[in-house]
Each structure stands twice: as structure tokens, then as C-alpha cells.
Amino acid sequence: xxxxxxxxxxxxxxxxxxxxxxxIEDDSAEYIINPYDEYAVEEAIKQRDEHGGEVTVVTVGDExxxxxxxxALAMGADKAVLINTEDDLEEGDQYTTTEILAAYFEDKDVDxxxxxxxxxxxxxxxxxxRLAEKLDIPFVTTIVGLDIExxxxxxxxxxEGDVEKVETSLPLLVxxxxxxxxPRYPSLPGIMKAKKKPLEELELDDLDLDEDDLEPKTExxxxxxxxxxxxxxxxxxxIEDQVKELVSLLKDEAKVL
Amino acid sequence: MSKVLVIGESxxxxxxxxxxxxxxxxxxxxxxxEIVGVLCGDDNLEELAQELIYYGANRVVTVADEKLGHYxxxxxxxxVKAVIEDEAPDAIVMGHTAIGKDLTPKIASKLNxxxxxxxxxxxxxxxxxVFIRPIYSGKAFEKKVIKEGLVFVTIRPNNIPALxxxxxxxxxxESKDVEIKDLRTIIKEVIRKKSExxxxxxxxxxxxxxxxxxxxxxxxxxxxxADLLGAAVGASRGxxxxxxxxxxxxxGQTGKVVTPDLYIAFGISGAIQHLAGMSNSKxxxxxxxxxxxNIFNIADYGIVGDMFEVLPxxxxxxxxxxxxx
Numbered sequence: 262x263x264x265x266x267x268x269x270x271x272x273x274x275x276x277x278x279x280x281x282x283x284x285i286e287d288d289s290a291e292y293i294i295n296p297y298d299e300y301a302v303e304e305a306i307k308q309r310d311e312h313g314g315e316v317t318v319v320t321v322g323d324e325x326x327x328x329x330x331x332x333a334l335a336m337g338a339d340k341a342v343l344i345n346t347e348d349d350l351e352e353g354d355q356y357t358t359t360e361i362l363a364a365y366f367e368d369k370d371v372d373x374x375x376x377x378x379x380x381x382x383x384x385x386x387x388x389x390x391r392l393a394e395k396l397d398i399p400f401v402t403t404i405v406g407l408d409i410e411x412x413x414x415x416x417x418x419x420x421e422g423d424v425e426k427v428e429t430s431l432p433l434l435v436x437x438x439x440x441x442x443x444p445r446y447p448s449l450p451g452i453m454k455a456k457k458k459p460l461e462e463l464e465l466d467d468l469d470l471d472e473d474d475l476e477p478k479t480e481x482x483x484x485x486x487x488x489x490x491x492x493x494x495x496x497x498x499x500i501e502d503q504v505k506e507l508v509s510l511l512k513d514e515a516k517v518l
Numbered sequence: 519m520s521k522v523l524v525i526g527e528s529x530x531x532x533x534x535x536x537x538x539x540x541x542x543x544x545x546x547x548x549x550x551x552e553i554v555g556v557l558c559g560d561d562n563l564e565e566l567a568q569e570l571i572y573y574g575a576n577r578v579v580t581v582a583d584e585k586l587g588h589y590x591x592x593x594x595x596x597x598v599k600a601v602i603e604d605e606a607p608d609a610i611v612m613g614h615t616a617i618g619k620d621l622t623p624k625i626a627s628k629l630n631x632x633x634x635x636x637x638x639x640x641x642x643x644x645x646x647x648v649f650i651r652p653i654y655s656g657k658a659f660e661k662k663v664i665k666e667g668l669v670f671v672t673i674r675p676n677n678i679p680a681l682x683x684x685x686x687x688x689x690x691x692e693s694k695d696v697e698i699k700d701l702r703t704i705i706k707e708v709i710r711k712k713s714e715x716x717x718x719x720x721x722x723x724x725x726x727x728x729x730x731x732x733x734x735x736x737x738x739x740x741x742x743x744a745d746l747l748g749a750a751v752g753a754s755r756g757x758x759x760x761x762x763x764x765x766x767x768x769x770g771q772t773g774k775v776v777t778p779d780l781y782i783a784f785g786i787s788g789a790i791q792h793l794a795g796m797s798n799s800k801x802x803x804x805x806x807x808x809x810x811x812n813i814f815n816i817a818d819y820g821i822v823g824d825m826f827e828v829l830p831x832x833x834x835x836x837x838x839x840x841x842x843x
Contacts (some may be wrong), residue, residue, distance in 0.1 A: 273769050274791050278657040285658065294533070295771055354633055355623070379619075382770055383653055385635040386619050390591065391627035399702035400591065402620045420616045422766030426707040439763050439772050478632025482648070483661040487798060495809075495815040503821050504831040505807065507803065508817055512839060516803045517723070517780040 262409075262431075263316035264305045264367070265337065267362065267376035267388065270322060270329040274381065294329045297377025301438035304407060304416045305375050306337040307442065308382040314372070315339045317412040319365065321358050323347040327460065335447030341460040348433060349465045354477035355387035361475065362388070363395040364388040364468040371396070371432050373439035377402045386436070393434040403438040464488055520551035523605060525598060525612040525621070526570055528559065533613040535565055535720055536613030536673065536805030538573040538680035543572060543673045545681070546640040547647050552576045554605055558597045560587030564691060574681045578691045585698040588708075589617050589726070592701045595624050599697040599783045602629070609669035615719070617670045631668045636676040636778070638798075655771045675720040676777055711764060718767065721750035724778045726769060726796070729756035730785025730807070730825060737763050739829055740784065748838050752776065752796075754786045770795035784825040788813030805829075 262486070271290040272278075273477040280286070294302070305316040317340045318325045318333040329453035344361055346353070365373075374393075375488035386402070393400035405424065406417030419438045447455070465472065494510075496503040512518045522544035526537040535557075545552045555570035555578040556797065557563045567578035574708075580595040580752065602610070610625075613637045626633035639650035649662045649671055654774040664670070684793045688707055726743045738753065744751045752774070753767040769776055771791040781799035786792060788804070788811055796802070797816050804817035804830050821828055 272654065274794075280653050280658060285654075297711075319693050350586065354632060356626075359627060370646070381655060382792075384655070385623075387623035387626070387633060387635060390620060391624035392628035394624045400624075402705060405615065420708075421768070422764070424709040425705050425712055426709070427703055429703040439768070448819055478630075478667070479634055479662050480665050480748065481660045481662050482541050484653070484658055485661070486658055487656065491817055491819075493802070493804075493814065493820055495814065495820040495822060500821070500823050500827055501831055503823070504828060504835055507819055507821060507831070508835040508839060509805070511780065511801070515780070515818065518836070 301375035303444040357390040400434040536675040614672035716750040723749035726752040728754040728786035
């Protein structure tokens with residue numbers, strides 16, 4: 262099976278967000294594989310081990326994205342592709358990323374594409390479904406179970422807590438939800454091997470893309486932090502009295518009861 | 519005259535509140551535009567269509583087909599696309615729900631348009647409609663515009679208030695025939711795992727428990743309070759990992775992001791990943807034994823104490839005020 266994983270690097274979840282001049286400071290930020298994409302990498306490896314084939318991890322990013330790709334290779338992926346847009350693109354949105362990926366996949370023989378259901382930074386969750394539409398293949402989002410039996414694919418899909426059992430077929434794109442699996446940590450031998458695994462670097466030229474074709478459809482005009490919260494009130498006294506006070510505050514001051 | 523499509527969504531035979539909020543959002547985007555509701559399903563869409571009109575839609579288009587009884591991106595995609603081709607709207611609004619997240623990027627990709635997802639605020643700035651959405655799990659916000667063409671957005675539930683329901687409003691309901699081709703994805707079964715009651719992402723009050731809840735039984739008492747308040751129950755990752763509750767209740771960076779009017783956290787320390795999922799709640803109450811717990815830094819009201827002592831007292835007090843009303 263030809264299995265592909267769409268991977269994005271995101272800020273580490275512990276990272277504090279600093280904004281200056283309407284942009285997020287990213288100079289000293291620590292990056293990780295987007296947590297939902299880790300489920301995708303893990304699932305890809307498991308499916309390959311069961312059905313054979315090859316796992317290729319693809320990212321649209323910059324030079325530094327190599328680190329996250331190497332981590333995915335160390336987990337067990339076979340190949341990595343870095344589509345480096347650093348020198349060519351100033352701005353992009355989900356439309357841009359999808360166009361780039363669609364161009365990459367144009368001449369690929371795809372059985373399964375896995376992605377995270379959302380990236381924890383921009384959190385739009387668009388690129389997976391957008392790409393499936395461009396490639397004209399079915400997609401299922403937020404999956405928590407995947408079982409491939411010949412041409413038939415059985416999926417469990419999380420729908421706001423309920424689980425739908427879905428039947429579909431390959432080729433297919435899925436986006437992964439927490440609960441699908443437990444992503445493995447790269448082993449030391451895995452890390453050593455990953456250094457020698459193929460990592461192909463492409464630029465827009467290699468995909469016959471021009472910056473003009475990729476003009477984003479949306480624009481971010483400002484980024485700002487939420488207003489500082491005023492210090493809250495820690496209630497005092499006997500617990501019974503605190504609870505009484507709390508209820509009357511919620512009712513009369515905050516007006517939420 | 520400009521036109522805005524609002525793609526409606528129902529569950530168990532009733533429209534979701536976010537659909538009404540989407541109508542209000544549509545009015546913000548094109549204040550003098552015609553608002554056209556769109557409903558898909560297998561049958562009985564008339565009554566739901568009428569509700570859309572009471573909440574401010576000028577007209578509703580329904581697409582009924584047996585293949586649309588259950589949402590699939592394939593089925594709804596075909597139906598909604600046909601309506602869009604007919605109506606040629608200037609804007610489309612839908613809720614940022616499981617269905618909205620699944621359907622709208624597919625349509626945007628088909629139409630080659632932009633899409634701004636998960637919008638919490640819509641403003642007019644220098645004659646331009648500006649959309650605000652949380653990024654980095656609410657640690658920051660971005661202000662976005664659609665550069666040209668179709669304005670296409672999904673709105674986060676519980677942020678843009680719906681308009682008053684008004685039964686004096688009237689409008690045309692038109693049923694449209696769309697030939698739905700064979701579906702590539704088929705729903706075989708739906709397993710209801712969700713706890714009874716209020717949907718977490720739409721709830722106006724959320725009662726959340728952390729590891730200190732200590733057991734499944736501990737969560738039962740949170741449900742008692744939640745039921746009294748018409749609230750939903752949520753949890754920290756720690757509580758889910760410990761098996762006290764289902765992962766579908768998890769609030770945080772992974773998990774759900776909620777913005778209720780009132781968030782009450784019991785025994786939640788307030789790890790940054792949890793705060794990411796709830797810090798934009800309007801009023802936050804924290805109950806924790808540890809006065810140094812991080813959750814107190816963002817709480818509006820805090821009680822330092824044992825949640826098992828506080829919870830029964832709180833249930834009693836709430837019963838009292840409910841009785842008074």
C-alpha cells in the first residue's frame with residue numbers, strides 16, 4: 262500500500278505566545294509534530310506493518326521542518342518529503358497549502374492519506390478535506406478506528422462524542438482524532454536509522470507551481486492576545502459561607518445563574 | 519441585493535442552536551442582504567424550515583432525499599453544491615460543528631474559495647467585514663478578511679448570540695430536487711456514547727472535573743450539579759487518562775475547546791494545555807485544595823477547599839435558588 266501522511270510542525274504545547282507588530286514571535290519557539298499528526302504517523306506505520314507497503318511523510322514548511330520529519334522517520338516512516346516554500350511564498354492559507362499538496366500528489370499512486378484532524382496552531386482543520394476534494398477521493402474526518410480489509414475500509418469516526426461506523430473504500434483520505442492509537446516514541450535504533458532514510462526536498466518549481474497560482478484567498482490583518490484577566494477573587498471564611506457567597510455572586514454580580 | 523446562505527444542521531429532529539446563531543452572523547455580514555436557509559435530510563424538513571424563518575431567515579431551500587437521512591460529506595456535499603449553484607450567494611455561514619468542519623472545507627475546495635473557520639466575532643471595520651478567530655487554542659486571536667469573492671465562514675457555537683425568535687416572521691419554503699449520486703462513504707451504525715444531556719461545545723454552563731474527582735462515582739456528583747443547572751460535564755486530560763470519564767469529555771489543547779458563560783472547575787490544577795481549552799470562558803470558578811493551583815490565576819471566583827465538601831453544599835444552594843425562581 263502507498264500510504265502518505267500529511268504532517269505539520271506546530272509550537273510546543275508549553276510555548277507561551279508572544280505577539281509583536283501583529284505577528285507571533287517564533288524566533289525562539291520550540292516545535293513539535295502537531296499532536297494530531299502524530300496519531301496519523303502512528304496509524305500509517307501500523308497499517309503498513311499489517312498490509313505491507315511504504316509510508317511517506319509529507320510536509321509543506323521550511324528548512325527547520327526537517328527535524329519533525331526525521332522524528333516521523335525515527336518512529337518508523339520510510340520516506341519523507343519536505344516541500345520548502347520558505348524562499349517562494351510570503352503568505353499562504355489553507356487554499357495555498359492544498360494547492361501545493363494537490364500538485365505534489367498529482368502523479369502519485371495513492372492508497373491512503375492520513376492527516377491530523379486539526380493543527381493546534383491555526384486550528385482550521387481544512388487542508389485534509391480540501392485535498393481529498395481536489396484529488397476526488399472520499400474522506401472521513403476525526404477517525405478513532407481504521408480497519409482495512411482488501412478494498413473495503415471500516416472506520417470508526419468520532420462525532421462530538423458519538424461513534425459512527427463508516428464503510429468506504431480505497432483510495433481514501435482520513436483525518437485522525439485522539440483515541441485512534443497511542444503514538445510510539447522513537448527508539449534509539451530508530452533515531453539512528455532515520456538519519457539515513459531518504460528525505461526529498463522540493464520547491465515550488467519542482468511542482469511546476471508559480472507563486473501567482475497560490476495567492477491566498479484570506480488574509481490575516483492582525484494578531485492579538487486575549488485581554489489580561491483581572492485577578493479573581495478568592496473567597497474566605499467557612500466553606501458553607503463561601504459556597505453561599507459564590508452562588509449569590511454568580512447570580513447577582515456575574516449574572517450567569 | 520446581496521444574499522447569504524446559512525447551512526442549517528439538526529440533531530435528533532431539532533435544529534442546533536448554532537444554526538440560529540449562524541443566521542445572526544449572516545445578518546452581521548450583510549445587514550441588508552437576503553438570508554436563505556438551507557436544510558438537508560430525508561424527510562420532514564418543513565417544520566424545521568419554519569423555525570429558521572422565525573429566527574430571521576427570509577427564505578429556506580430544503581433538499582430531501584433518502585440518502586441525506588444521515589450526514590455524509592458526499593451526500594450533503596452534492597446537495598449543498600446544487601443549492602449554491604442555483605442561488606449564487608455572496609456569503610455562506612455554517613456552525614463550526616462536527617458536520618460544519620467536515621462539509622465546509624470540501625465545498626470551499628470545490629469552489630476554489632477561501633474559508634475562515636471557527637469565527638467567534640464579526641465586526642465591520644472601514645467598510646470591510648472582519649472576522650476574529652482564536653488561534654493557538656485561544657492563547658491568541660487573529661483578525662481575518664476574505665480577500666475577494668465569496669465570504670465563507672464557520673462560527674463557533676455559543677459566541678454570536680442568536681436573534682429573538684419571532685413567530686410573526688414569514689418566508690417562503692421551497693423544496694429543491696437534487697439527484698444524489700451513490701455515496702462513497704456509508705454510515706453503517708451510530709453508537710451513542712455521549713452522556714445524556716447538554717452538548718459540551720454548545721453548553722452555556724460547563725462543570726468540569728480533574729484528577730481530584732478520584733473516580734467515576736465522583737463524576738456522577740458533577741452530573742447531579744450539571745443537571746440542576748442545565749450544564750454539560752467536561753474533564754481535564756488527567757481525569758480521562760485515569761479512566762474516570764470518556765475522552766469525549768476532555769477539554770483542552772487536545773480535546774474540546776469551550777467558551778461557556780460559566781465554567782466551574784473542580785479539582786483541576788490548570789495545566790496550560792487545559793487552560794487552552796477553556797480560558798476564554800466568560801466567568802470561571804475554581805475549586806481546588808491547593809491555593810497555589812494555576813487555575814486560580816484565571817478564575818474570577820475561587821474557593822480553596824476540598825471539592826467533596828464544596829460540591830454537596832453547592833448542589834444544595836443551587837437547589838434553593840432554583841426553588842426561589
